[in-house]
Amino acid sequence: MVVSRPMKRLKRVVAEADTDSDSYSFYKFGDGDRERFQGPFRSNVRSFLESYAEGPLALKISSPPLVQRWKIGFRLDDDNICVALNVVEERVAGEEQQEEQRDLDQDQDQDLHCSHCRLAGWNGNPVCNRRYHFIIQAEAAFNTKCPCCQASFRSSSSRCKVCDYEISKETDLEEESQLALEDSSHLLHGIIHANGFGHLLRVNGREGGSQFLSGCDIMSLWDRICIMLRARKISVMDVSKKYGLEYRLLHAVQKGHPWYGNWGYEFATGSFALTFESYKTAVECLSRTPLISILSGVGKYNGQLKCTVQFYWSLSKKPIVTVQDLICFIMELLHKFHDCAVASKWPVLFSVDAPGESKWTSTEVDQVSSAMLRILQAADRSKWITWRDLKGAMPFSKDPELVDFVLKALEGKVLASRVVQCRRMFSTRTLEYRLEDIGSTAIESDNESVGSTWQSMQECVLEDLKMIYHALLQPLPAAALWHYGLGKQFADASRKLLDCKQFAKDYEAKHPIVMKDFCQIRVIAVAEILDEPKTAERPPPELLVLPQNATVADLKQEIVEAFKDVYICFKWFQVHNIPELQGREDSVNLMFLLGPESVVTVQGCFSGNVSMFRTERGDQIWTVKCSCGASEDDGELMIQCDKCQVWQHTRCVGILDTKGVPQTFICKECNEILSGTSCHSGHNMLGSSSV
Template sequence: MLKVDVVGNKKRKRCGKVFRFKNFGEPGYPVMFNGPFRENVNALLEYANLESNLSMEMPMWSFQLEVHHHPPLHILLFVIEEPIEAALNRHCKHCQYVGWGNHFICNKKYHFVLPSKEALATCTSCEGCCDAVTTINNGKSKLIELQGHMMHGVFHSNGFGHLLCINGLEMGSNLAGNQIMEFWNRLCYGLQARKVSLNDISQKRGMELRLVNGIAYNESWFGHWGYKFGRGCFGVTQSMYHKAIQAIRSMPLYLIIHHIANSNHGIPLIFSRYQTLSDQSLVTLGDLFCYMLDLKSRLPRETCISSYNTNTLAVETNCRWSPKRIEMATRVIVEALKRTKFRWVSRQEVRDAARAYIGDTGLLDFVLKSLGNHVVGNYLVRRSLNPVTKVLEYCLEDISNVHPYDNEGLVMSNKVKDKYKITRAQLMKDMLYLYKYILIDPKPMMGSEFLSAIPLAARIILDTKYFIKDYFGDIPYQVELGSNDKLNLYCTIWLRNNVGSDEYLNKAIMPPHECFTLKRNATINDLKLEVERNFREIYWGLRSFVVESFRNLSVNNETEMVFGLIEVGGKVVLEGWQGDIGINMIEQICESDPNNGIMDCTCGTIEDDGERMVSCDICEIWQHSRCVRIPNDEEIPHIFLCKKCEQEIVLFPSLP
C-alpha cells in the first residue's frame, strides 16, 4: 500500500509520521475531507500504517498520535474494517436499541479504537513503533471484542455510528475523558458522520452520572458535546425525560429540609455546609448539585482544602524526617511567604528563600509538596498552577481577622473548619448521601407525598440511557454545488418487492440520501448506473439492486440530461427492486433481527430497548422483566405466563 506524507505528498517510510493528537481529524489534518463518509474514511486510511503482518480476516490500520512532546506521550489509534461476512451476527444490536432497526444492513463497519493498556500489553512490536500485532490467543482473536478501551467507536458504511465506550483517567487511561470526547467529536465531524448514538451507563461510587449531571446541568455529561435524548427505555418519552429533570432541579431546598428535618439530620447539615462555602445563594436541588460538581472540579486531587489543629503538617509514619524538623521547615517557608506581602510567588522563589535557613533540599521539597492549601497558624497557604507560565505558585491568606483562634492560637472556629475542611473524599461522600436518601431511597421521606415524587422522577431519568448527536442528518455532507465542471444532487431509493405485487415497502425503511457528483452533461442512464453502484457498495441487501424508474420525476428518455430535469442540489427518489428478495424477506436485510420475536410490554414498549426481558411460554410475547415484577437480582423463571394468558387459563372451562 502506498503511504502518503502530509507534507509534500511523497512516499513515506512505514513509521515516519507521528500526528498531533489534539489536531487529528481537523480539516486538512491529515487530509481534507471533501466527500461522503466512505470516501473520507478511505482518504484518511491513505495516511495510516497497514498492519499487513496480521493473520486476521479483517484489515487493520494504525496511526501514531503524540499527546505530549515534553514529557513524551504517544498513543495508538487503530482502524479496523469489519466486512459483513466476518460478523457473528449481521444485525446490529446497537441500532436496534437506539431505534434504528429499520435501517438497511451495511456491507462494512469501521471500528476506531484507542486501545487500553491491557490490550497493548498483549501486543508485540514488529520492526517499529507502529506495527502492533494484536492477535490475541486467549480465546478472543479480535481487538474489537476486548473491553475497557480508552475509546471504541464504530461506524456503518452509511455514516451512522455508535460510541461504544469512553474511559478516562479514573479508569487507568492516559487521557482525560473530555480529551477523548473532543478527539471523537473531531473524527465524527471530519469523516462527515451522519448520526452517532451512545449508551450512557457511566457510574462513580455507585452513582449513575447521567442522573447527577442531569440534575446539575440539565443534561448528561455527553450533552456538552451535543448529545441529546435519543430513546428512552420502559416507554420513557422525550417529554417525560425533560419534565423529570426539571421537577428535581427546581425542588426547593427549604421544602426538603421542612419535610425531613425530624427523620434525617444529615441532609440539613450538608445543605448548610455548602451554602456556607458558596458565594451565591443555593435555592434548589439543581443549584446544590451544580455547585458541588463545580467545587469538585476545582479541588486539588492529591491534597484538598483542609484545616489542621496544630502548627505542623501531619507526618506520615514512614517519613524520614522528624516532626520537629518538618515544623521548623514549615515555619521558615511561611515566614518567607510573609515577606512577599501576600502576593503570589513561584515555587522556586519560595524554595530559594527558605534554603538560606534549611540546607536539606529534600526536606524543603517534601514540605512544599505537602503544604499547599493547608492552614498553618493564622494563615492559609494557597498553591495554584499559573495558567500562563505553567509554574506552581504560592501565596498566604490571613484568616485570623475573620475567624480568630482561641488563646492557644491553634483551634479554629467551626465555620473555619467547615470552610477549610472540604476534601474531594468528603464532597463525594456528601453527594453519595444526597443521592441515596433524596434521589433513590424514599424511606427517610415516608409520609411526604411532595417528596415521594423525587425517586419517581429519578427513575425516569435513569431509564433514559440512549443519546444521539445529529452531525449531518439525512444530508450526508454539504458541498459547493458546482466545481470542476461537476455538479451534485442527493438520491435515495424506494425498494419494491419482486413477487408480482403492487405493494411497496414502507417509506420509513428508505435509506438516507447519498450525494452524487456528476458531470454537467450526465444523462439519466448515467445517474441510474451511479445509484445502483453506490447503493450496492453500501448495503448488504442491495447487492443486486436494479433501478427501474423515478418516483418524483417524469422521465421520457434515459438519454436526457440530468441537470435539465433536476436542479443542482435537488433530492431524487429512484424506484427499483432487489432481484433475490421478496416481501417476506425484507426484514432479513434490516438491522432489526426478526428472530427476536414480538415485544408488547405493559409500559408501551414495542421494540427491543436492550433491557432484560421475559417471554410468555404460551403466546411468546416479550415483556420487560421489571414490568412483570421480576427483580433484577432474581433469575428468569423456567415457566412464565403473562397476565393475559393467565386470565384466559382461569376462564377456560374445566374438562369433565
C-alpha cells in the same frame, strides 16, 4: 486468514500545526480538515484512511476473517507520549461467505445484525457491507518494547531512547496486531456503519484506567472525527459512571442534560415508553426542588444529611436554593481539588467576597456584624466558635436569613487590631471562627492551621456527594425518606432519569455540509422497493457526488453502485425506473435536468430472498406489548409468554414479595403464569464507561 506483509505507507497529509511526520496532535486533530471531506461517509472514510492512517497492517493468523486494520498515531502535549487510534474495517459476511465458513467448519460466529441499531430505533435500515471500529486501547496495550534492550516506552520516535536502537515499522507486527474488538478496557470504542449511522460503545477516561486522557479529551476527539467524516447519526447507551455513581442521573441534575449532551447528544428513546417530555419533567423535578422543603422533611429522618447540606450551604458565597445548586457547588469543589492535584499546589477554594447582593439595608447588616464581632471578642482567644454556636448566640429577634448572610461574609472583618479568621472543618462539616491579631503568625490560610490536607478534604467532599446521591437521588431511598407528596414524586423522577439511557446526535442536522465546490453535482438518491408495502421503511437516502459534465447514464450507474457499496441486499437489486429521469436520453447532461442538489427516486425490486439482509432486525418478528406502553425492544429485561408469544418487561409483570423482589410473573395479556425460560436483555452486550 493470513495476510502478507503490510503495504507501503501511503502518502500522508499532515495538518499545518503538526511538525512530526509520524503522529498528529491529539487535541487538534480534525479541526482544520472539516471542510476537506465533502462527500458521503462511505467515500470519506476511505479518503481519511488513505490520507492519515498507516496500513492496512498485518494481522495475526488467529484474527477473524473479513477484517483489516489501520493505525493513526497521536501525540499528547508531552512529545514522549503517543496514543494510537486503531481503525478496523469489519466486512459483514454475505450469503456466500457464510456458506464458505460453514463448509470449512470455522468457529467464527459473526453477528450479522447490529443489536445497537435495534435499540437506537434504526432496525429498519438494511444490513451494511462494512462496519468501521474506532478503538483506542488501554494505555498498557500500547507500551512499545525495544527488541534490543526490552525497554518500554511511549514515543513517536523511530529510535529507542535507552539504547538508540532503530525501531522498524515492521518490527514485531504479530504482537502489535493483537486487538480484541470486544474489550471493556478500551479507552474509546465507536462503530460507524458504511451508511454513516453509528454507535459510541465505550469511553473510559481517568476513572476508567487512563493515566493521560480524560473522558472529555476522548469525547472531543471522537466528535471531531465524526464531524470530519460526515457521520449521519451516532447513538450512545449512557451507562457512564463518575465516582462510582450513575452519571446520567447526577449530570442531568447538575446540568439539565447527560454528560454526552456537552457534545450535542440529545434524548433519543426512553425505556418503558418514556418520552422526551417525561425526561424533561423529571429533570426539572429533581433540579428545581427547593432545599428548604427537603430539609424540613428529611431532617426528621436523617440528621446527618441535614447537617451536611447546611455545611455546604454555609460554605458557598452564592445562594444555594435548589438541589441543582447544591450538586453544582459540590462538583465545583471536586473539580478544583482535581486541578490542584494536577498543579501540585494548595487549592484556593474559597473567597472572602461578600455573598452576593443583600436584600437588607447596610444599617441592618452592620448591626448584626457588630454583634457577632462583640461575641467573638468576649470569647476565649484560644477557642474556636462554630457557625451554629455563633448563630445561636444572636438575639432571637434577628432574621435567621440575615444572620446567615452576615456569617458568610464575616471572614476578614477587622475589629480594632484583630481580624476574623475562619477555618472549614470538613471532618465535622462545620465552619469555625475566632479573632486573631493582625500580623500574627497564627493566621494561616484555610485549613492548613488544623493539619488538614486538600486530599483529605477531597475525600470528605466525595463522601458527602455519595451520601447526598444515595439519600436524595436514588429512587428507593428517596421514596423511603418521604412517605407522601414530594417523596413519591421525587423517587419517580429519579427512576425515569435512570430509565432514559439512549441518546443520539444528528450530525447531518448539527453540522451540515457547506457547498464550496460548485463544479460538482450533488444528488440525494432515495430507494423505493416496489414489491414491499407502502408502510415499509425505506433505506436511508444516499448522497451522490458527480462531476459537472456527468450524464444521465453516469447518474444511473452511480446510484446502483452507491447502494451496492453500502448494503448487502442491493447486490440483488434490479432498477426498474427513475421517475425524475423518465424519457431522458442517457447522453443528456445532468446540468440541464437537475439543480446543484436535487432528489431522485430509484424504483426497483430484489431478485431473490434478501429477508436476512433487508433490515437490521432480521426476519425474526418480535411482538412487544407491555403495560407500560412499550411496543419495541428497549434493551430492558423482558420475558415472553409461551401462550400468546408477547414480550413484556419483567418489571411490569412481576409480583413482588414483602422485600420488593419479584417472585411470580403474570402475563398482562392472557393472565398466564410466565415460566421465565424466555428472557433477554439488550443491555447485556453493553460495556460500562467511566468518564
